[in-house]
Amino acid sequence: MIRTIGFVGVGTMGTPMARNLLRAGYAVRVHDVNADAAAALEADGAERAASPREAAEGRDAVITMLPNGDIVGDALFGADGIAGALAPDTLYIDMSTILPAHTDAFHRRLSEQDVAVVDAPVGRSSQHAVEGRLLIMAGGEAAHVERARPLLERMGDTIFHCGPVGTGQRMKVVNNYMSIALNALTAEALVLAESSGLDREQSRQVMLGTVAGQGHMGTTYPSKVLKGDLTPGFMVDLAHKDLGLALELAAGLNVPTYMGAVARQTYALARQDGRGRQDWTALYETMRGLVTDHAEG
Known part of the structure; x- marks a missing residue:
């Protein structure tokens, strides 16, 4: 003891x-x-x-x-x-x-x-x-x-x-990777809302009512890709289109969208991977494929 x-x-x-x-x-x-x-x-x-x-x-x-x-x-x-x-x-x-x-x-x-x-x-x-x-x-x-x-x-x-x-440290690094990256995306989204003339607190409340604020880990992923279901609730093609709208809006307002720009490239990769009409959580399978391709290369 x-x-x-x-x-x-x-x-x-x-x-x-x-x-x-x-x-x-x-x-x-x-x-x-x-x-x-x-x-x-x-x-x-x-x-x-x-x-x-x-x-x-x-x-x-x-x-x-x-x-x-x-x-x-x-x-x-x-x-x-x-x-x-x-x-x-x-x-x-x-x-x-x-x-x-x-x-x-x-x-x-x-x-x-x-x-x-x-x-x-x-x-x-x-x-x-x-x-x-x-x-x-x-x-x-x-x-x-x-x-x-x-x-x-x-x-x-x-x-x-x-x-x-070693798995404790690996889990902590992965957890921090997600939370720290999400912090940057959250800052971009709130600045875009403010620059668009929207009320910041109301914008926060709206996003808390959707996946934007609730997060994918507890909503879309367990109900779709993690159980092998890629029938579209929201298609990759539509996500790619809507993210483009946000980036265009931001560009007109001179709002930085570093995270959003990189995310759109990931959706473009999923489309190239033939997943455009699959559920947007199919990005996970695209990313897994990239790891496999790299390992085989």
Whole structure:
């Protein structure tokens, strides 16, 4: 049973996560390059460590929550690094968001020490971290993820075991790819609405009533392409035409539509793929075909 935790990286997200572990009764030893952040948790009952290695020394589990893979690597394997303090029965959980290739490399090196590794990046906001309601995407052997689960449940209320080590990071990168790209498209759409003389709030409410605001993951995809049904609810040809209307309107108003312009090229590819009269979710099959073609090439 895990009772003692080393926590390296107590910034905007790491501080409330570590604090929730303290409130759950765990003995937490923290380290951060920002001395003030570590001191704030010390006031809440945490021990304060002078280095990553000291934070990990003698702990049942060690958690890192750091800005990027280079920093995680340095915290693990640099001077006074965590790896030097990890015993074979220690559970190492990286909750940072980093390149999956870094996670894979760190796992290989730590496996040589027989350390149990779980990658568990998080979704949602810093307020969710305060409330212990993060969404956590865990990768690792089932037994290791189950061993980590009591800790993860103190920091989040939604936990997905995505598969072996590295799948948590891959899921996080895919999730962020979609949400970050959608943010850019959302900005374009609202600026186009405003520039067209429309009320911004009413435009937002209208879009919330359609796929524009509700998203494809919960509407069109599960009802069409993901169950193999490409009979058109809305044809690729019509989507290509309507997106062209939006781009023409935007051009007349001098509104930038970078995301929309690229999206129209994707619809054009689907039409070239012979899918013009299929449902607009057929774009998924066109994109999958491009991956297959590249692999075969």
